[in-house]
Amino acid sequence: MAIPTEYYLLLSAAVFCIGLFGVLTRRNALIFLMSVELMLNAANINFVAFSLQHGNLTGQVFALFGMAIAAAEVAVGIGIILVLYRNFSDVDVTNATTMRW
Amino acid sequence: MNKPQLNTEGNYVAGLAAVALFTVFALVFLTTSFPVPAGFPDGAAITKSLGAAMFDIAPGAIMDDGETAVPAEGFLVAFLVIGVLLDAALDGAVMLAKREDAGENVGLGTGSDDTDTDAAVAADGGKPADAEGTGGEK
Numbered sequence: 698m699a700i701p702t703e704y705y706l707l708l709s710a711a712v713f714c715i716g717l718f719g720v721l722t723r724r725n726a727l728i729f730l731m732s733v734e735l736m737l738n739a740a741n742i743n744f745v746a747f748s749l750q751h752g753n754l755t756g757q758v759f760a761l762f763g764m765a766i767a768a769a770e771v772a773v774g775i776g777i778i779l780v781l782y783r784n785f786s787d788v789d790v791t792n793a794t795t796m797r798w
Numbered sequence: 799m800n801k802p803q804l805n806t807e808g809n810y811v812a813g814l815a816a817v818a819l820f821t822v823f824a825l826v827f828l829t830t831s832f833p834v835p836a837g838f839p840d841g842a843a844i845t846k847s848l849g850a851a852m853f854d855i856a857p858g859a860i861m862d863d864g865e866t867a868v869p870a871e872g873f874l875v876a877f878l879v880i881g882v883l884l885d886a887a888l889d890g891a892v893m894l895a896k897r898e899d900a901g902e903n904v905g906l907g908t909g910s911d912d913t914d915t916d917a918a919v920a921a922d923g924g925k926p927a928d929a930e931g932t933g934g935e936k
Contacts, residue, residue, distance in 0.1 A: 766880070
């Protein structure tokens with residue numbers, strides 16, 4: 698009665714590609730950050746799916762660590778976007794093409 | 799313009815790359831055959847086993863009657879390293895967001911010499927940037 702692993706992988710690929718679509722098409726840095734989160738969570742889906750596939754909990758524990766990494770990444774990302782807004786009065790990533798010191 | 803509108807800015811041609819990648823993924827995954835998932839045994843205490851794995855406790859020590867432990871590796875060192883990482887990320891975020899004095903910018907540069915302050919601001923519905931001031935809240 699278990700769901701075959703292929704469908705978990707398909708879900709994960711869909712979530713990852715939605716994140717990739719966002720990164721490739723959007724210009725708002727906040728939406729960039731959300732898209733990167735989607736890509737990270739796609740990896741977590743794979744960890745949990747293969748944990749069930751192998752009957753071993755290592756993948757689930759690693760998915761928890763993946764969530765902690767995502768939290769750290771968002772904390773730093775929000776800080777960077779804050780500085781971006783302060784310096785360029787905008788969060789459009791295409792404006793910040795020059796590095797000023 | 800007083801109703802929500804679809805955001806049509808951006809390069810949607812580049813997004814086709816993501817759609818193409820999904821097509822490749824789907825083709826690969828649906829033509830691959832995986833063995834039937836091993837799954838977890840009946841009565842497996844998943845959450846208890848997760849806790850035991852994360853803190854390197856012997857799973858048998860915390861199981862009640864009728865609960866079976868699920869095998870996993872020990873993650874105590876990884877847990878501590880992630881704790882340090884979260885601390886460092888918090889410090890980094892505070893360092894990035896902090897201003898030395900009120901109104902003074904720190905970080906990549908200073909915004910006081912911006913010449914494009916009357917450009918539309920993407921973050922606040924396109925109002926001019928100088929309506930709020932470019933230095934953030936004073």
